[in-house]
Amino acid sequence: xxxxxxxxxxxxxxxxxxxxxxxxxxxxxxxxxxxxxxxxxxxxxxxxxxxxxxxxxxxxxxxxxxxxxxxxxxxxxxxxxxxxxxxxxxxxxxxxxxxxxxxxxxxxxxxxxxxxxxxxxxxxxxxxxxxxxxxxxxxxxxxxxxxxxxxxxxxxxxxxxxxxxxxxxxxxxxxxxxxxxxxxxxxxxxxxxxxxxxxxxxxxxxxxxxxxxxxxxxxxxxx
Numbered sequence: 381x382x383x384x385x386x387x388x389x390x391x392x393x394x395x396x397x398x399x400x401x402x403x404x405x406x407x408x409x410x411x412x413x414x415x416x417x418x419x420x421x422x423x424x425x426x427x428x429x430x431x432x433x434x435x436x437x438x439x440x441x442x443x444x445x446x447x448x449x450x451x452x453x454x455x456x457x458x459x460x461x462x463x464x465x466x467x468x469x470x471x472x473x474x475x476x477x478x479x480x481x482x483x484x485x486x487x488x489x490x491x492x493x494x495x496x497x498x499x500x501x502x503x504x505x506x507x508x509x510x511x512x513x514x515x516x517x518x519x520x521x522x523x524x525x526x527x528x529x530x531x532x533x534x535x536x537x538x539x540x541x542x543x544x545x546x547x548x549x550x551x552x553x554x555x556x557x558x559x560x561x562x563x564x565x566x567x568x569x570x571x572x573x574x575x576x577x578x579x580x581x582x583x584x585x586x587x588x589x590x591x592x593x594x595x596x597x598x599x600x601x602x603x
Contacts, residue, residue, distance in 0.1 A: 422558045425515050426567045429554045432494065432513045433569050439485055440550055443474045443575040446482055446501060457544065461575060465541030467524040470550065473501065489525055492516050494554070517557045517566055527551040529572075549574040 443461040445454035454460055464471035469488035476483045476498060486497040486507070494516050499507035518525045527536040531548040541547060550573050557566035 422556070422564050422567065425513070425558055426556050426569065429494075429513050429516075429556050429567075430569050433552060433554055433571060435512075436487060436552055437571055437573045439474045439476055440470075440472065440552075440573045441576055443472045444482055446473045448501075460545045462528075462541070462544040462547050462550075465526065465528045465537070465539060465544055465547060465550075467526065467539050468519065470526050487512075487525075489516060489519060492519075494525075513554065513556075515556055515558050516554060517560060518553065518555045520560065521555055521566070523553055523555050525553060527553070 445461045446459050447454060448459050449456065461474075462470070462472050463484065464486075469486065471484065471486040473482050474485050475481070476485055482501060483498050484501045486499075488495055488497070492515055493511045494513040495509050496512050497507045497509040516525070517523075524536075524539070526539075527550070528539065528541050528547045529536055529549045529551070530546045536551070537546065551570065552573065553568065553570040555566055555568050560566075
């Protein structure tokens with residue numbers, strides 16, 4: 381009697397099929413792992429962005445106009461709470477650390493990083509910049525990071541805002557995506573903030589009897 385068995389070709393074909401099955405399984409498992417990892421990372425950076433959105437909102441909500449001339453008014457552009465209003469950058473006066481002095485704060489996008497700069501309003505060289513959030517895709521998706529609204533208007537002002545004193549509220553939009561064009565896709569967190577103290581005029585952090593800098597007049601014609 382002959383013993384039934386597999387030929388060499390059949391054995392080789394079986395090994396090849398097994399290798400293909402193992403490779404396919406490994407690829408699917410690896411892809412599933414990557415998707416899970418990207419989803420976890422997306423959730424993490426989105427939550428980080430929510431925290432920063434709250435901090436940005438608090439800072440803008442507590443914005444102050446700054447009396448630089450000692451006249452108890454904020455008549456000049458350099459005294460208005462909002463100093464610069466652009467699509468991807470905002471600069472304003474606020475009491476960020478709740479001490480006795482006012483800081484000039486700047487939030488801006490650099491690549492996909494959201495950064496915050498803080499400086500003394502009287503010292504242009506004192507700015508300290510830190511990264512507060514990553515993987516923001518506003519620029520690549522053509523979505524402004526900031527929108528500015530005049531009182532009673534639902535249409536955003538044209539940027540950059542020329543007359544910053546016209547701004548009553550600011551919309552903040554953070555578009556977050558850990559890996560573009562891949563699952564799970566971009567997440568958006570946003571809010572609208574109205575500075576509740578924008579009409580409060582504070583004294584200069586380092587008051588002087590006579591300002592040592594030149595300020596334009598409200599009409600732009602000089603003193």
